Amino acid sequence: MTEAGASDSGQLTLRRLTARSVVLSVLLSLHPPALAVRDLVRAVEMFDISESALRVALTRMVAAGDLERADHTYRLSRRLLDRQRRQDEAIAPKLLPWQGDWDIAVITTTGRSAADRAALRADLDLQRLGEVREGVWMRPANLSQEWPPHLDSQIRRFTGRPNEDPQGLARDLWDLDGWARAAEELLALFGEASRRVDRFTVTAASIRHLLRDPALPPELLPSTWSGPALRSACAAYEAEFLALRATAVHPGATASTPRASTAAE
Structure with missing residues (x-):
């Protein structure tokens, strides 16, 4: 769907919303990731995507191996189950106490x-x-x-254990300053996004960015590091998105908030 990238001016850019990206977002937010087509229709309508556009996207996604179909239910393919796991870990990485190794x-x-x-x-x-x-x-x-x-x-x-300074080594291996600048831009976009579609696209771009977070120990990070704030912003939107999806699929229902991820093409 959306992806963080640099334009010619060096500013962060976001790609447009598509039927494919909304389908992926809905299914990636579910555990297990499967939904009936009638419920997918209601979900994409929240973003002004027509049923005909959805059905074209579903056909292409099955042909591409993104989805599997059983009767009137679509589920993520095995390949995309690994993507779901990576996106879950991007928002909530399993960190261990660092002993210097x-x-x-x-x-x-x-x-x-x-x-x-x-x-x-x-x-x-x-x-x-x-x-x-x-x-x-x-x-x-x-x-x-x-x-x-x-x-x-x-x-x-x-x-x-390397002989050199671990902070210097971390900066050699990853562009920490560049990652932090992009994260700050995404957080600013979160603050500016008032429309549902804008919040959706910023969240997707943020998750793409979090996939590039090296998840370093605090001792090796710059003093101002926006990783936790960006994860919190994504998690807050995920709860909002799940509530919207539950309302669209089952009007009058109260949504739960399980571990979720939003797709980014």
Whole structure:
């Protein structure tokens, strides 16, 4: 749906709302992520998206492998279940007390194609590791997360303590100042967004941005870090969005507020 990005002027830009993005947002907010088509129709109507546009989007999403259909119910595909998990973790990362150790991943496979190298880099980036040099990735050992099994045959993992200043190392691995500036812009957009569609798109862009948060220990972050505030803003909107969806799908019902995520294409 929406995505944070830099325009030519350097300002944060948001992409337009689509039927596909609203469908993903609704399903990503559900555990399990499945909903009848009649309920999806009511949900997208909140954002002035027609039933015909929805049905075209559903057909294309099934063909693309984004959704699976059973009778009149649509659910996220297995591939997007992993995306749901990552987005849940982006808003509420499982942090551990940091004792000063770093997780280190060394790529051991050779002779890989360019596509395979790019896929492995993307996987390590999703694990919130930073690249020290080609083939060597690391991050502070403060994050509890599952490692995809397919990585075990391509890397070796170690734990160690670098000799250099950990704050300086963190700044070398991640553009913390740039991330913080974008987060501040998103928080400002939250404050300016009064229309339902605007709040929806800002939240989606914020979740995309939170996926890029390295989730570092407080000791390694700049003194003014907007990560917690951005997560709180997203969580507040999620409760609002779930209430709106529940009202649209079941008029008169009171919505609960389970763990939710909003889609960002």
